Amino acid sequence: MASNEVLASINACVVVPTYNNAKTLSRVLDGVSSYTSQIIVVNDGSTDTTRNILGHYNNLTIIHLPHNGGKGNALRRAFREASTKGFDYAITIDSDGQHFPEDIPAFIHDIQKNGPALLIGDRNMNRAGIPGRSSFGNRFSNFWFRFETGIALSDTQSGFRLYPLKKLQNTRFYTTKFEFEIEVIVKAAWRGIAIRNIPISVHYDPVDRVSHFRPFRDFTRISILNTWLVLVTLFYIRPRDYFRTFKKKGFKRFFFEDLLHSEDSPQKKASSAALGVFVGLSPFWGFQTVIVLFFAVVLRLNKLIAFAFSNVSLPPLIPFIIFACIQIGASLTGSVAHQAFQWREVSTYRTFIQQHLFEYILGSLALATISAGIVGFTSYFILIRRDRLRTL
Template identity: 75%
Template structure:
């Protein structure tokens, strides 16, 4: 395979979004063309006001898309994806035009796909090494944290623009963002779809004399923060429950209990703590927020989210009357009060007004019941799991 045929095996191309980088763009283009033909290069000129248009005239064989005005990197990438897909390409390497990436690293992405199959690959710039600007290193750690929270996948670099996208797998995903935050949205939603998202080591050059960054710290950081807030809510209320329900439906409770509870790699203490957390949340008085609360606490406490979520469903509909009754009885006994009216088991419509009339007793009783039940079931699970491991 000659140097200009590097993409043939994966049917790929290169997409270069550019905005006012006329100074460094020729060097990037020349480097890219050492590894692929001009027919596999797509440049999206995102409304540049410098001499970018004149520079691209000298590369007449590449595909140049000139947008009339600047709409953001995300819009430029999505425009490039549409063009690449229309031309039948299955993969696209994206590389920034500011000169910080080395086009000679392009074959690394292709070899990774050839070896391990379809994936979304993100160049790992080793952001903790000497010479990396402090604000860039901090921003990357911030992004890595939220990506792990939203997907459960740990990456060392989630902000690099040097990437390889599997275009076929991304076609049916709906995206909404158009600025820098698109590069966060696309990897999170790809992970939610089950697409492998991995890092691959690359080199990077930070040259203050040449590099022109269009990232606006306050405005773009705010956009990214708003996006992450939305993605966290979607993850907590839809993605995680969806995945867990799929697991239950596919495995059934018995198989789930044997495989995910007894045979997972977590220690007995971690599994038992996850059981205790789930039971405590499931019996707590925070109705309507159980899923959000259990997943948040499981992530913060680094417990088994699937086990915690499963046991948070201890308050199943048939058990709710008994749970409410037990909470009221415990609360009244501890406070030395009397509920007065009898609790009507069969009339669901009376539950809410009855609880509202005796809210103090109910809240105290539910917290006590949740704590005691969590302690008993958590301890029992620990001894059962320890015995199982020994056996």
């Protein structure tokens, strides 16, 4: 297949956002032009000679923005233009010269071989020559992306990407700066779009390359975005996905396939169940889902099992659990907590907790620890026995 037909095979264009990269812009555009003439350049309010350089490229789609609105804004503007022109995919490449246009065919071949996806170039951040700031920022981004989506990638910050435009239609985005590249891949994953890395080459030229990343401002923006994405993940996305799986499979299939028949070891399953019970019985009302999913991710346990067992505090059992916690706490402190307790009146047991707050906290932690231990050990021996019986 001729080089100029590679992108046409999947109906793709190339998007080049640029801001004050006059030293490297021509080299990038010339390199991309050897693969396609379907190039959309967004001049994001450059104040150098970018406009004059672009004047020599009459066969490209060039969008001049009057003011610098940020990389995210430039990409969103380019995606709208590409969708209007009827393209199915858009490959984005930075104009600072760090990416090699020769890697463009790799994106096309991956789509042809493995199917539609949002592809992110993997720069191999562990090799020599990678700036320390970039390597740290990538590890930071990878961790939160995995927490928010459950997908492990080795590079989530590379700007050399392939976006499936039609699959991203009707997705609402709010960011306009560098953090857009995080928002878009997280929301794509939430919508069930496959996200994959593919190897690419990269070159950091200390002379010609100009980076517009502002460490304090942009890192702050990224941190705020990740905070919001984590909250949405914990309070909506994870419960939504678990509920959809449960609803689709029914309780029996859900229990045996997702809880028992996962590929995790008996130790990991039992530990996940113990974590869920501990958090579910601990005095963290209103935050149990957040806490259990956070520790399940940090400890690399089975999030589904941990979440399921954290619901041990079912509403009908809450009054009994509270009373038991206070009685256990009272026995541990040597105090007395045997006042009348009206099981059906919420206002009554709230008052009861306030009157015996210390006993309740101490007792709930004790009950949570004991129950987690019992559930963990019991689950472990049941799973071990089940595995042994299956091998006979």
